[in-house]
Amino acid sequence: MKERFVKHATFVVERTYSASPEKVFEAWSDPVVKARWFSKADVFDFRVGGREGSKGGPPGGPVFTFDAIYQEIVPEERIVYTYTLDMDDTRISVSVTTVELVKLDGGTKLIFTEQGSFFDGHDTPEMREHGTKEMMDALGKLLEQEGQA
Incomplete structure (x- = not known):
């Protein structure tokens, strides 16, 4: 039998963007905008108690399933969600995220x-x-592009 264990960790990623809090919040709360820097959601219900979910992965590789529930939303200030990440039928993590x-x-x-x-x-x-640092960099590139539009 394979050894089973849990590794607990907390990490923080900080970025400064030249966009307003309203624009950064929109990038998280609008499914069309969010799909431009994050994965396209199969389910997107941005409200406290609402869900966001997506599936994807490399061609021929495992399918990753992201399933989030929004726990707290303060427009232009804070988003808190819990989420699970599965690889095929295996749960690989459970997290609490605060933005x-x-x-x-x-x-x-x-x-x-x-x-x-x-x-x-x-x-x-x-x-x-x-991976989170890469996502926050992708968000920054999107905000830069929109700022130049």
Whole structure:
């Protein structure tokens, strides 16, 4: 039998964008805009108690299922959600994520904090943090493009 274990971890990713908190919040709350930097959602119900879900993965590879429930939403300030991530039929993690938006002169500071339980070595906090940094960079590129439009 394979050894089963849980690795607990918290990581924080911070980014500063030249967009307003309203524009950054829209990038999280509007499914059309969010699909331009995150995966396209199969389910998107952005309200407290609402769900967001998507499935995808590399061609011929495993299918990853993201299933989130929004726990707290304060427009232009805070989004808190819990989510599970499955690889095919295997649950690989459960997390609580807080996205804070802090208004700055000429922009927004985004603070992304994830507290996760990572199961049986299928995923690691380091891999998740790396992927999150790439997502926050993709969000920044989108906000830059929209600012130039």
